[in-house]
Amino acid sequence: MTAAGLDVDVSSQGTSPALTQATQALLEARHFEAMRSQLLEGGHINVTEDRAAWHTALRAPDPIEEVALERARMTEFVRQADSERKWRNIVHIGIGGSDWGVRLAVNAFGYAGSWRNVHFVANIDGHAIQGGLAGIDPHDTLVVMASKSFSTAETLQNGQRAVEWLRAAGIQDPYSHVVAVTARPEAAKKWGVSGKHIFKLWDWVGGRFSVWSAVSLTTALAVNLDVVAGMQAGAAAMDLHFSQAPIQENAPVQIAMSGLVNRSVLGYGSLNIAPYDFRLAELVPYIQQLEMESLGKSVDLAGNPVGVPTGPTVWGMPGTDAQHTFFQWLHQGSDGSPVDFIVCRQADHGWPEHHRSLIANCLAQREALLKGKSYDQALQDLLDAGMERDRAEWLAHHKTHVGGRPSNLIVLPRLSPYSLGALLALYEHKVFVQGLVWGINAFDQWGVEYGKVLAKGIVGELDGTRAQDPNHDASTAHWVSLLGSGEDNV
Ligand SMILES: O=P(O)(O)OC[C@H]1O[C@](O)(CO)[C@@H](O)[C@@H]1O
Secondary structure (H helix, E strand, O other): OEEOOEEEEOOOOOOOHHHHHHHHHHHHHOOHHHHHHHHHHOOOOEOOOOEOOOHHHHHOOOOOHHHHHHHHHHHHHHHHHHHOOOOOEEEEEOOHHHOHHHHHHHHHHOOOOOOOEEEEEOOOOHHHHHHHHOOOOHHHEEEEEEOOOOOOHHHHHHHHHHHHHHHHOOOOOHHHHEEEEEOOHHHHHHHOOOHHHEEEOOOOOOHHHHHHOHHHHHHHHHOOHHHHHHHHHHHHHHHHHHHHOOHHHOHHHHHHHHHHHHHHHOOOOEEEEEEEOHHHOOHHHHHHHHHHHHHOOOEOOOOOEOOOOOOOEEEEOOOOHHHHOOHHHHHHOOOOOOEEEEEEEEOOOOOHHHHHHHHHHHHHHHHHHHHOEOHHHHHHHHHHOOOOHHHHHHHHHHOOEOOOOOEEEEEEEEOOHHHHHHHHHHHHHHHHHHHHHHOOOOOOOHHHHHHHHHHHHHHHHHOOOOOOOOOOOHHHHHHHHHHOOHHHHO
C-alpha cells in the first residue's frame, strides 16, 4: 500500500476474508465516512470538551484566513531574525504536545548542526531549566514558551526562571526575549509577553496535534522554515489519502484495524515502535503521547464501559539499539508485542555499508518475529553443526521461536520533512479510526487533568500554604508530612 509517498506493508498482520468483512461492518456501524468528514471539516467531534479536533486545518495547502495569517506572522518573525542573525540560542519551554513534535523535528533535521543552539526544557524538575540555561549567553537568547493553555505548571515555572535569568544578566526588558505560542493570548499578555510576540493557536487544536501550528517556530528558527512547510505538505498529502483512498488501500484505516485486532481480539497489551533511523529517536515518545493520551480511555461516548481492551502501551527505541536492549523479549518472551518497523530507503550520509546493515537488521528482525523457528528446525541446525543428539534435543527448546508475531513495515523514501509529516499524520488518522471503532473520545485527556489538580493541592501542602487533605490515603499523607519540610529539600 502506498500513501503520501510512504510504503506501508501490512502483510505481516493476520488477514482473512472474514476479517475484511468484519472491518467493513465495524466501520459502517460507526458511520466512518460521516465521522471522517466531521474530523476533516472541523465538526465538534471532541464531545466531552465540545470542540473540534481540526488539526488538519493547520496544514491545509489553502488554509482558512486566521491560519494563513499566523503562518505569515511566524514566517516574517523567522525571516527577520535570520536576516539580522539574531538569537544564537533558543530555549524552547513547553511540555507534552508543546514539546515532543518540535524535539522530533529538530533532532530529525537539525542533527547535522545549525548556527543556533537549541535547548529544550519541559520537566518541572529544576535540574531541567538549570541545564537548559547553562553555558549560553542570555543577551542572544530567545525563550519560546509553547503552551496551548498557558496554565501548565511546568511551562510557567520554567518560564519564570528563564525571565529571572535574563533579568539577572542585566537585560532591562526580559520579555523582549520571550515569545509565546498559545491559545490563551490574554494569559500570555498578563504574564508579560508583548502582543507582537504572541503566536496564536486555537482551542480546536489538541495539544498533541499542535506540531502543525506556530509551536514549530523553534523548528523554523533551529533548522529552517522549509522543514515546517515540508512537514505540513506531507501531512496534508496523508490527509488527502485518508479522505479518498478506498478502505482496503487506506493506510491509516488498515493499520488501525490490524491494531484493533491485535489489541482487542488477540490480546496484545502493547505496541512497539521501532524506527530504524537514529534521527527518529523522539518519534517514540511522540507516538507514545499521541496514542496513549488519545486511546487511554475505558468508557465509550455514552459513558459505558467499552467492554474490550482499548489503547495499548506504546513503547520503543530506535533499532539497532533496541535489538540489544529488549528485542530478546519480543522474540522469545511469553507476551510479545506487535512492532511497527520504520525505515528509510535512502540515507543522508555517505556510507552505503552502514545503511545496508541498518536495513538488513530491520528486515531480519521482522522476519524472525514473523517466521519464528520451530523446534525441529532448531534441532536440525544443531545436529548439522555436529552436536551430540542428547544435548541438541535439550538445547533446541531454547532456540525455538514461536513466530507469527504481527508487525507493520513502513518505508519512507528518505527522511524528508514531507515524509515525516506524512508519517505523523498516518498515526494521527490511525488513532482517530481506532477511537471511533472503540467508541471512545480520542481527543480529551481527563486523567492527565485529574493528576494536575492533585499535584497542585499537594504543592500547597508541601509549602505550608494549605492544610493537609484529610482524604489522602495513609501512605500519601505520610510522605507529604515527611517531604514537606519547606526549604530543607533544596
Ligand atoms: O500546551 P499546554 O497547555 O501547556 O499543555 C501541555 C500538554 O499537557 C497535556 O494536556 C497533558 O499532557 C497535553 O495534552 C499537552 O500537550
